Amino acid sequence: MIVKPRTKSRILAILEILNSRMELGEDVKQHYLTLEKGYRGELLNDLWVEKLQEEVLVLHDLLFEIKNSQFQIDTLIIAQDRIYLLDVKYHEGDYIYKNDGFYTLAGKETKNHLHQLKRCENLLRQLIQTLGFNFPIESYLIFNNPEFYLYNAPPELPIVFPTQLKRFYQNLNKRPSKLSEKHKILANKLLDEVKGESCYAKLPVYKYEQLQKGCTCGGCRSLLTVVEKRKVVCKECGRVESFETAVLRNVEEYRLLFPDRKITTIGVYEWFGGVGSLKVIRQVLMSNYKSQGHGKYTFYVR
Ligand SMILES: [Zn+2]
Incomplete structure (x- = not known):
């Protein structure tokens, strides 16, 4: 066991x-x-x-x-x-x-x-x-x-x-x-x-601005992906993923990298490199996270 x-x-x-x-x-x-x-x-x-x-x-x-x-x-x-x-x-x-x-x-x-x-x-x-x-x-x-x-x-x-x-x-x-x-x-x-992570595990310094935006492939992690309707297709390995799964995975990665940044529809859209529809991104966030705030100040939490 x-x-x-x-x-x-x-x-x-x-x-x-x-x-x-x-x-x-x-x-x-x-x-x-x-x-x-x-x-x-x-x-x-x-x-x-x-x-x-x-x-x-x-x-x-x-x-x-x-x-x-x-x-x-x-x-x-x-x-x-x-x-x-x-x-x-x-x-x-x-x-x-x-x-x-x-x-x-x-x-x-x-x-x-x-x-x-x-x-x-x-x-x-x-x-x-x-x-x-x-x-x-x-x-x-x-x-x-x-x-x-x-x-x-x-x-x-x-x-x-x-x-x-x-x-x-x-x-x-x-x-x-x-x-x-x-x-x-x-x-x-x-x-x-059991202790948490080793204190020797040092991370490199990174900033939001310096990172390439786009949707990563769930298979090979390439950014060479295209959004077709409700699907994300990887040009590198051919993997097809549902848009919702891809959004959720990329949002979780974003959360891991930037725990202090708020998750907003426009923020995710930007993180995705401006692909996909804002409306669908909002739907995915709304059905998988808890929304807080109102109107354009809405953000999502786990
Ligand atoms: Zn791929």
Whole structure:
């Protein structure tokens, strides 16, 4: 059972919108692509986790803090007699394992994911103990990009490679697990401990005026869309979306980027790049949001 689903982080959601509507600086763009790739890898791994049939509690995407140390967990699975901690990496390319670390083929040392995993496990153990529980923790580093290869990796490392994923989850599924009240209490106590977004998640500076206006495609996020009657057609990927769905999605993106700006019919029309009919936009807003104020001062809230 999934106790805490995975949601796109606020920073990734914002960067995704900004990327469609402005030229991101090189560093920001790189950061965005890394986050996006990581998220894609996590979603792919979630598909395997969803297939587990034994009684387990699944918590995705957790940020905890203990004794001023923050740590993030991609997926935590509470089973009858143990806890699984999964760290997902969607890296691609060739790496070499040596001197207890990860190196590129060119010999450059990269982030040590195993140390990170160990740190995470230790902090999680402390947290669970302070909550009054004592479960053994099994941690795994999951590389699930089929384009990844690690040379010289000894078999005893807690790593699951792309070609081992199926067997890894099959084996996990073979271990019988029955849950009791105790497990649910632990899951709830852990949820109470979850922090908001990491304080390291810094956003670039952006202004309304500098963003390109228009209706983004719900599929490929391109702004090359045309409004035809009550439909939005993407010139880039061919996707057809109802005008109402497109308005709602774009309004929600607008709200995310500019929480302080009021949502008005004319504002949405402008955000849409002046396409579509004001009348239809007003109808969509009226049937999906609560209107406040009167006449031309009307604005809409959730
Ligand atoms: Zn598209």
